[in-house]
Amino acid sequence: MQPPRLLEQVSIVCRRRHLSPGTEESYRHWIRRFILFHGKRHPQEMGATEVAAFLNDLAVARQVAASTQSQALNAIVFLYDAVLGQALVS
Numbered sequence: 001m002q003p004p005r006l007l008e009q010v011s012i013v014c015r016r017r018h019l020s021p022g023t024e025e026s027y028r029h030w031i032r033r034f035i036l037f038h039g040k041r042h043p044q045e046m047g048a049t050e051v052a053a054f055l056n057d058l059a060v061a062r063q064v065a066a067s068t069q070s071q072a073l074n075a076i077v078f079l080y081d082a083v084l085g086q087a088l089v090s
Contacts, residue, residue: 007031010024026075027074027078030076031043031075034051034054047089051076051088054076
């Protein structure tokens with residue numbers, strides 16, 4: 001039996017922590033966008049430099065609101081801390 005895929009792992013951890021379905025959906029969305037932004041690289045291969053590049057793209061090229069950028073950051077921090085269990089380092 002194979003372990004669950006990354007986004008399924010995100011859902012499992014969200015449900016274990018009793019996060020709302022909306023939060024789970026939002027986190028999955030931003031994590032998916034982060035991965036796609038970096039050419040489908042696995043987050044374990046990336047660090048703070050790639051996170052900063054993604055957030056800068058959101059702010060500068062896509063001109064998202066600060067709250068949207070904060071939501072994306074929270075999703076990525078959740079991914080590294082709660083799902084992957086690794087520190088987000090450059």
